[in-house]
Amino acid sequence: KAGVTQTPRYLIKTRGQQVTLSCSPISGHRSVSWYQQTPGQGLQFLFEYFSETQRNKGNFPGRFSGRQFSNSRSEMNVSTLELGDSALYLCASSSETGISNEKLFFGSGTQLSVL
Amino acid sequence: GESVGLHLPTLSVQEGDNSIINCAYSNSASDYFIWYKQESGKGPQFIIDIRSNMDKRQGQRVTVLLNKTVKHLSLQIAATQPGDSAVYFCAEDIQGAQKLVFGQGTRLTINP
Numbered sequence: 001k002a003g004v005t006q007t008p009r010y011l012i013k014t015r016g017q018q019v020t021l022s023c024s025p026i027s028g029h030r031s032v033s034w035y036q037q038t039p040g041q042g043l044q045f046l047f048e049y050f051s052e053t054q055r056n057k058g059n060f061p062g063r064f065s066g067r068q069f070s071n072s073r074s075e076m077n078v079s080t081l082e083l084g085d086s087a088l089y090l091c092a093s094s095s096e097t098g099i100s101n102e103k104l105f106f107g108s109g110t111q112l113s114v115l
Numbered sequence: 116g117e118s119v120g121l122h123l124p125t126l127s128v129q130e131g132d133n134s135i136i137n138c139a140y141s142n143s144a145s146d147y148f149i150w151y152k153q154e155s156g157k158g159p160q161f162i163i164d165i166r167s168n169m170d171k172r173q174g175q176r177v178t179v180l181l182n183k184t185v186k187h188l189s190l191q192i193a194a195t196q197p198g199d200s201a202v203y204f205c206a207e208d209i210q211g212a213q214k215l216v217f218g219q220g221t222r223l224t225i226n227p
Contacts, residue, residue, distance in 0.1 A: 004158075033214065043159075043204065043217035056213040090158050103149055104215060106158030 001027050004107035006091050012113045018079040021110045025072050025093030032074040033104060034066060037088040049074055050095075078112075086114045127224045134195050136221045138188040138205035145207040149215065150179060150190045152201045159204060162190070192223075200225045 005024040013019050025032050034046040045058040049068035066076040072093075078085055088111050092104035128134045140148070146167040151159035165172045165179045165188075172179050178191040188205050202222050206215040 031213070035217075042219045043206075043215075045214040045216070048213045050213070058214065092158075103161050103164055104159075105161065106151075108156070108158045 004091055004093050004105055006089075006107035006110050008110060009108065010111045010113075012115060013081050014115050015081055015083060017081050018077060019081060019112060020075055020077045021089055021091075021112075023074045023076075023091030023093075023107060025074070025091075026105055029093035029095060029105075030072050031093060031095045031102070032068055032072065033092045033094070034074070034076050035090045035092065036060070037090055037109070038086075043090070046076065046089075081114045083114050086112060088112075124219070125222045125224070127226055128195055130197060130225050130227050131194055134192045134199070134223060136190045136192075136203050136205075136223065138190075138218050140186050140188060140205075140207045140216075140218075142207060142209065142216075143183075143186065144209050145216075146210050147208040148179070148181060148188050149206045149208070150177075150188075151204045151206065151217075152199075153204065153220070154201045162203075195223075195225050197225050197227065199223060 007022045031050045033048040036044045046060055047057045047066050048055050052068045063079045068074045088109040090106050090109045092106045094104045095102040149164040150162040152162050153159045163174045163177050163179050165181050170181050176193045180189045192199055202220045204217050204220045206217045208215050
């Protein structure tokens with residue numbers, strides 16, 4: 001099976017702009033999670049979707065949002081970008097059954113730089 | 116609160132030696148633990164996992180030990196190779212939470 005695919009790989013934006021990142025999970029996986037990775041904060045959970053429903057959300061401002069489509073592909077959006085949003089955004093998929101405690105398979109991430 | 120921490124941020128070992136990476140977790144409700152390896156420019160790669168009803172699990176050259184009494188997790192890598200150089204993260208999960216809490220990571224360097 002193909003792995004988790006994230007696009008674009010790199011992105012440069014300016015403050016105030018918005019950005020949309022895309023993730024295609026492993027075929028058959030219905031759960032998609034998003035994480036933000038920075039040198040200072042490490043890997044922080046953003047949100048998780050299963051069958052188009054958000055099941056959990058991390059402690060991020062409302063500028064961070066996401067959605068999942070019927071084919072399990074997911075997008076996350078960040079509006080009104082701030083310098084501190086510069087990070088590696090990682091998508092992970094898991095669980096063909098939707099049960100918790102399943103290992104996550106990560107994509108290579110989208111490196112977002114906000115200038 | 117939720118936190119997963121690592122005792123050492125960096126670790127250097129000689130090629131061929133064994134390495135041990137440690138991790139402490141604070142949530143006694145955590146029932147699933149995973150170790151990930153992240154190489155430069157890549158996403159975290161699954162290494163091995165263990166559930167709270169076990170105290171040891173072995174994979175190929177890797178062993179994870181879980182001590183629930185002191186809330187401690189360790190990853191042992193046997194006969195280290197240059198390709199083992201990476202940042203290693205432990206992560207914990209709680210049944211029903213649908214999210215992983217990651218530690219800050221340990222950078223492992225294998226010296227030739």
